[in-house]
Structures are given as C-alpha cells and as structure tokens.
Amino acid sequence: MNAQQRELRELYQDTDERTEPFDPLTLSGEGCVLLAAEEGGKLLACGALKRWDRDSAEVKRMYTVPGARGCGLGRALLHELIARGRAAGYRRLVLETGDQQAAALALYERAGFRRIPNFGYYEGMDNSLCYELPLQDT
Template structure:
C-alpha cells in the first residue's frame, strides 16, 4: 500500500482528520468538547498535498504538506487509525511527504507534535527531524514539541 494524493474535500479524508482531532483532544484532556470539523481549505492552497493510504475502500492513514513560504513547508495531519497502527503506514506517508518537499524545492520541513505522543516523536526523529524552538501558533504551548528537517 503506497500513499496516494487525495483531495482534502474527500469525505473519507475529512472523517479521518476529524477522528485525529478527537483523539488529540482525549489525549491532551482538552476541555473544549467542540471538536472543530476539519476545514478542507487549510490544505487546498498552492504547495499543499494530502496523502492517504487506502485499504478496501477505507482510508487508514493520512498526512499532509502545507506550504509556509517559498523556503519551507509544514507536515500536518499525520494520523493512522488505531486498528491499522504498527504496519508502517505513518513511515510511508512521512517518507513520501519528505520526498514531495524535496521535489517542490523546499529548504526545510517543520512540524509540531505533542509530548504525549512518543510514537510520533520516535517516527520523526528516526526520519532525521531535530527539535527546534516552538514556532508560530505553538510558541507558548508547553506540551508542544516542534521539529525541523533540513532538505538542503
């Protein structure tokens, strides 16, 4: 199963990303019970790419690349449904996103994960991402961990 480009307006992709947000709210005891639905416009701009892995018509994993500026893009929405974890889907999606970033000419990729997600931290560090100071929206969030991968 290889990652394939998927439109962010695909209802299955929207469902997958809404599930990701619900899981993160539970994991971090986010008291705001209004799970914001995924807005496809956030991944519809120039330089954005959503990849998914599908099996038997069901999307099992996703990840996205979102252009920040001419030199950098952000890895977003990395998620694998719990029943499909441990099968290397996240690693395949991340590798494909890194390659897409290289082909797009980005100098670096950045991402944010949380301190309650050791599997994600391990995945990113194994792929060569290194900790950086928290950036942008995550700057003052104590449980956020930000990473960067230099592509050139």
C-alpha cells in the same frame, strides 16, 4: 480528522475545543500536498504538507487509525511527504506534535527531524514540541 481530534483530546485530557483551525482548502493551494492510505474504501492514514513560503512547508495532520498502526503506513507517508517536499524545492520542513505522542516523536526523530523552538500558533503551548528537517541535497 474528527477521530484524530477526539483521540488527542482524550490523550491530553483536554476539554477545550480550541484547536488549530483546519481548512482543507489551505492544503489545495500551490506547493501543498495531501496524501492518504486507504483499503477497501476505508481511510487508514493521512498526512499533508502545507506551504509556508518559497522555502518551507509544514507537515500537517499525520494520523493513522488505531487498527492500522504498526504496519509502517505513517513512516511510508512521512517519507513520501519528505520526497514531495524536496521535489517541490523546499529547503526545510517543520512540524508540531504533542509531548505525549511517543510513537509520533520516535517516527519524526528517526526520519531526521530535530527539535526547534515552538513557532507560530504553538508558541507558549506547554505540550507542543516543534521540529525541523533541512532538505539539503546530500
């Protein structure tokens, strides 16, 4: 997680240490999922679902290390998180990403996520973009 935060601070030229609080224990509760891809004991990519309520979960901490980008790991993890969200009975997934993260924006939009007004912690943050994916049976 530290590498992700360092990369985001550099990308946004942000010297403010304020970030959304991250407590791994909040990802270990009922309805939460933490996924990772590793090779040879090295973490390559990760992502999580954090339960909001009975109907909703937030995609959190999507990250692929720079040397593993372009291999489809982020896409595979996101698709698995979507599948796990459906299996858990969530009606929708939401997420936040930054406006300078073109690869992330493309990934989420290709997966069917659509822009929504900024929510919760992200309200009023100019660089934040929030998305939603309805999980209806088709």
